[in-house]
Amino acid sequence: MKNKINVKDTLINNGIILLLAVLVVYVSIAVPAFRSIANLKNLAINAAPRVIVALGVSGCLITKGTDLSAGRMVGLAGCLAGIMLQKADTPGKIWPNFPQLNVFVVLLICIAICAVFGLINGIVVAYLNVPAFIGTLGMQMIVYGIALVITNAVPIGGYRADFTTVTQGNIAGVPYLFLYLVLAAAIIWFVYNYTRHGKYMYAIGGNESAAEVSGVNVKKTKIIIYVTAACLYAIAGFLFSGKSGGASVNLGMSYELEAIAACTIGGVSVNGGIGRVSGVIIGVAVFELLKSSLQFLGVNTNYQFIAQGIVIIVAIALDIRKYIAKK
Amino acid sequence: MAEYRLEMHGVSKSFPGVKALDQVNLCVRPGTVHALMGENGAGKSTLMKCLFGIYKMDEGEVLVDGEKMHIANPDEALHHGLAMVHQELQPVPDRTIAENMYLGRYPLKSVGPLKIVDHKKMNEETVKWLENVKMPFDPKKKLGELSISQMQSVEIAKAVSQDAKLIILDEPTSSLTDNEVEALFKIVRDLRSRGVSFIYISHKMAEIRQIADDITIMRDGTYVGSWNMEEISDGEIVKQMVGRELTNVYPPLDNTLGDVLMEVKGYTSINDRSFKDCSFTLRRGEILGFGGLVGAQRTELMEAIFGIRHIKAGEINLNGKPITVKCPHDAIKNGIGMITEDRRGTGILGCLSIADNVSIASLDQYLEAGVKLNKKKIEDLVQDNVGKLSIKTPNSKELIQNLSGGNQQKVIISRWLANNPDVLIMDEPTRGIDVGAKYEIYQIMIELAKQGKGIIMISSEMPELLGVSNRIMVMCNGKITGELEREEATQENVMKYATQF
Structure with a gap:
């Protein structure tokens, strides 16, 4: 009897993933190109930077916060990386006198700049007690504004070869991007499961007052979370920019919403305290599979947005349902 | 009419x-x-x-x-x-x-x-x-x-x-x-x-x-x-x-008292309607009871000592040295722990496991190379406590919210045993707990006192207050109105001071 109820609950709680699994199986059969190696590779390349963004957002969500500035930070980092890595002879080079730095130095600069914005997010949320929803919304606009000022809304292209190699290259048929994803996920997995910071993060999400009473430095932990998140957005922005060989201020727009949705589908609770790295990866994968499946079925892009929106709402409703059932 | x-x-x-x-x-x-x-x-x-x-x-x-x-x-x-x-x-x-x-x-x-x-x-x-x-x-x-x-x-x-x-x-x-x-x-x-x-x-x-x-x-x-x-x-x-008969049974209070461990002087809340000018001392190996009726501000005083609430005047000497407590982190660093009254609100980390709940206040002890937590050490600690306090649970990965109130309380006590503070403040430690588990908690308190720790217990249950305190401070309306040695502590005396104002 008890088992029966559990089966039903499991089905409902994972309803989205199950439905998408059915969809994927259907599309694989109906449209063979969908299951080609080329498409799988394409999926992995598309998913990789998105997983990195979602990993960043997951920490904020686990502590009952959120980060709406994620997408715009991706955009800013992407533009900055692009500007700094334009070929010396690109016509209309945005910073004509900027030195030709090593591609990894450029990455570090992007990370450092985004980390500052992450620090501000953290301080606003932890010390000024501004709800994360509002604080990071403000940051979203600020970062977008800065990206506009820097680029003057001019699209950036003409990247150096080393930039495109680092972001578009393969090793034994495995895209570098996929390796970066594995590396980032492994590090975050370690942090979440094997460090004091990870334990504190889950404790704050589980019960912030109790965590504080147990001696957890709540403010510091939150700040670290928002800074880490921003660093991840910077890396993702760098990768997006290089992967597509160009960037504009519109890069990253609404990625934070996709990331939040993916986290939720992957079991990161919007009520805090719960969430695993594996879930985040599954969540992004599900989302990318949905997009790709609809594409292969020939569904008009406009309808794809409607489908994605429905998936987000249903996913969060199911998540809340779990929480209420536990009370 | x-x-x-x-x-x-x-x-x-x-x-x-x-x-x-x-x-x-x-x-x-x-x-x-x-x-x-x-x-x-x-x-x-x-x-x-x-x-x-x-x-x-x-x-x-x-x-x-x-x-x-x-x-x-x-x-x-x-x-x-x-x-x-x-x-x-x-x-x-x-x-x-x-x-x-x-x-x-x-x-x-x-x-x-x-x-x-x-x-x-x-x-x-x-x-x-x-x-x-x-x-x-x-x-x-x-x-x-x-x-x-x-x-x-x-x-x-x-x-x-x-x-x-x-x-x-x-x-x-x-x-x-x-x-x-x-x-x-x-x-x-x-x-x-x-x-x-x-x-x-x-x-x-x-x-x-x-x-x-x-x-x-x-x-x-x-x-x-x-x-x-x-x-x-x-x-x-x-x-x-x-006027009730004291029939409840308490474990024998056979702890011996040492020298002064903590001295609280002139503690006054930033809130004018809360506690004022509260002073008391706590000795090593002592269970100090705090009695009073609802609204006496006992919880507020203790939460201020632990850094959850703020004061405008007052000082604490711990082990003969003055300490400053502005947040719970400070208190814990100095060797003060607190089990709060509101177990659900400020005690348990509901959606986390028993292991996480026990170890959260003492993670520093299990770090390897300053970064990685040694999960085996944590598991040993948890198993040790689960056995010692006879916490009833299938395993240490069980979520704390699935345990009974008494077992949850034992997990929270374990949290502080692991942290090993000199002073442990327990606010209504047996509220909402069945009789058997209450007795076990009293035993733990006496055991801790025997190890030389100072225990402060706020209790609103008169028999418990009289049963397990070496000494009782009584508060009314934000002030300490009486201090009773064990011999002179009777229900009437406590109530007299508790209704002073």
């Missing part, structure tokens, strides 16, 4: 496992103030909730003006002229006084096909009712701009405006200054002279003397008796409140 405004006869109410009320009577005469007294948990609030239909009584009858009534909810109670001014006021501070007075029953007027709120009428009526309680306020003022006592008066005015013939005041003065109390009493006396009856729930003896005509005393959910205030002395009231 009936002899009594309100009669409650033979009211009984059981909750799973407890008989909260057993054949309780309460009769209130018209135009009088009737005090309802009893210790914490005597059943006063439960009785009032039964009267208002918030709880359904198992047995008993209610008569209003001699007529038998069945009251299903607070709204119906109001129809019969019964109103309650809650201990915690629940107004809407950002709306106007008038809107609060008429909340849920706004006067309407028609404008064409629309019904809109008739603000003019509402404001005029409000002025009228406020004058009734001698409160000349602008009805358009935001309620939140008033003081708590003024808000209370508004609540009373609201009750009167709804034609209440009996108003229940539940601890009305717990957050009022002396002048405000006087103002409140003036309103109460005035309304009494016009035939309104009051049930006045309070722990403060002096106030009861000043305002009450009759008194009913309850103890452990039973009816002790009713008296005219002139017939009964203060000493007799205390005796009737606590």
